[in-house]
Amino acid sequence: MDCGSQTGSIPDSPRSSHLAIDIGGSLIKLVYCSRGSGESAADENCCSSTESAKISNGINFHSLRGGRLHFQTFETSKVADCIEFIRSKKTDFGGGWHLEGSKEKNVIKATGGGAYKFADLFKEQLDIVLDKQDEMDCLVAGANFLLKAVHHEAFTYRDGVKDFVQINDKDLFPYLLVNIGSGVSMIKVDGIGKFERVSGTSVGGGTFLGLGKLLTQCKSFDELLELSHKGNNRVVDMLVGDIYGGNDYNKIGLASTNIASSFGKAISEDKELHEYQPEDISRSLLRMISNNIGQISYLNALRYGLKRIFFGGFFICGHAYTMDTISVAVHYWSKGEAEALFLRHEGFLGALGALMSYNIDKSSLLQGQIS
Numbered sequence: 001m002d003c004g005s006q007t008g009s010i011p012d013s014p015r016s017s018h019l020a021i022d023i024g025g026s027l028i029k030l031v032y033c034s035r036g037s038g039e040s041a042a043d044e045n046c047c048s049s050t051e052s053a054k055i056s057n058g059i060n061f062h063s064l065r066g067g068r069l070h071f072q073t074f075e076t077s078k079v080a081d082c083i084e085f086i087r088s089k090k091t092d093f094g095g096g097w098h099l100e101g102s103k104e105k106n107v108i109k110a111t112g113g114g115a116y117k118f119a120d121l122f123k124e125q126l127d128i129v130l131d132k133q134d135e136m137d138c139l140v141a142g143a144n145f146l147l148k149a150v151h152h153e154a155f156t157y158r159d160g161v162k163d164f165v166q167i168n169d170k171d172l173f174p175y176l177l178v179n180i181g182s183g184v185s186m187i188k189v190d191g192i193g194k195f196e197r198v199s200g201t202s203v204g205g206g207t208f209l210g211l212g213k214l215l216t217q218c219k220s221f222d223e224l225l226e227l228s229h230k231g232n233n234r235v236v237d238m239l240v241g242d243i244y245g246g247n248d249y250n251k252i253g254l255a256s257t258n259i260a261s262s263f264g265k266a267i268s269e270d271k272e273l274h275e276y277q278p279e280d281i282s283r284s285l286l287r288m289i290s291n292n293i294g295q296i297s298y299l300n301a302l303r304y305g306l307k308r309i310f311f312g313g314f315f316i317c318g319h320a321y322t323m324d325t326i327s328v329a330v331h332y333w334s335k336g337e338a339e340a341l342f343l344r345h346e347g348f349l350g351a352l353g354a355l356m357s358y359n360i361d362k363s364s365l366l367q368g369q370i371s
């Protein structure tokens with residue numbers, strides 16, 4: 001993305017720039033582009049950003065021709081840290097954010113539920129007005145932008161192998177966008193600005209983290225994911241073989257190793273929670289939620305005749321087991337007809353969409369200048 005375009009796509013003073021914010025149920029995502037030499041990648045980690053921000057900064061930090069695009073996250077429960085971060089950036093941004101065509105001095109584009117919930121707080125603490133952008137509009141705009149503009153944005157993931165897929169511009173629509181945040185939204189996208197939210201489920205990333213915290217005493221998402229690496233879901237899940245005496249149930253296509261019932265082993269074992277390993281619980285939970293989302297996504301793709309399903313949202317976090325489970329679910333249920341695709345900038349679709357709602361030259365944004 002060219003934030004400091006010499007073609008004049010961002011008609012601002014040399015240091016000023018644009019910042020957009022997506023305030024969700026779990027995480028706040030900030031995207032801002034800046035010009036000049038004052039900033040460095042190290043800036044990204046100087047505040048109390050979450051661990052996943054650090055992870056994502058590793059892959060998401062972009063040097064731009066004449067400017068830079070920065071990505072930052074905060075836990076929504078730590079909105080005060082986000083406010084401090086923005087305050088610290090205010091001087092770098094020439095004292096504020098000026099919205100073209102608006103009389104307001106400090107206005108930033110904001111999406112997600114928190115744009116409503118925290119509007120007064122931003123006004124009181126920073127004297128900033130949040131210019132609310134619809135969450136679904138932003139998710140779709142962000143996804144369309146990335147898929148059209150960014151080389152190697154989308155990839156498939158199977159058995160630990162990531163294959164980048166270059167999507168032909170003329171062959172992008174229609175597709176299903178599944179955004180896995182705290183909750184999950186499923187959106188049929190037919191074109192630029194043409195979409196319908198066709199489904200959703202409340203069993204999403206918030207469920208994984210919430211239940212995970214309750215069941216394992218983990219304190220953070222990263223801790224919970226880390227545990228899942230070491231776990232064995234078969235200790236907790238009831239398999240087809242557990243029911244069928246070690247046999248497959250071939251007639252309906254179920255192998256003995258298939259999960260018959262997530263967490264089903266806990267029914268009969270008469271064990272207390274502390275007698276299970278948190279690693280196994282975390283693994284089972286991650287598998288249950290990813291599998292369920294993969295299945296509902298496939299059903300919606302089938303319902304609308306869509307072959308491609310793009311998955312976004314911070315729940316995915318580039319995590320191998322999550323992506324593998326979702327891919328297997330889509331492949332299994334669709335008998336190989338539909339394909340799960342993941343996005344490198346998965347967690348920032350809404351924030352990027354909000355950034356694009358500034359009056360910036362879209363044609364320059366769509367010339368593949370984001371790496």
Ligand SMILES: Nc1ncnc2c1ncn2[C@@H]1O[C@H](COP(=O)(O)OP(=O)(O)OP(=O)(O)O)[C@@H](O)[C@H]1O
Binds near residue numbers: 024025222317
């Ligand atoms: N560092 C982290 N802290 C908390 N959750 C994280 C973290 N990293 C990844 N996650 C996962 O990402 C989910 C949030 O994803 P995302 O930021 O896309 O959604 P959101 O915008 O907060 O939610 P919604 O769109 O439903 O309001 C969390 O529920 C959790 O499963």
Ligand SMILES: CC(C)(CO)[C@@H](O)C(=O)NCCC(=O)O
Binds near residue numbers: 024025113185200
């Ligand atoms: C409520 C939103 C859109 C907020 O981002 C999201 O959390 C979501 O899509 N939840 C699922 C709600 C449902 O469709 O049942």
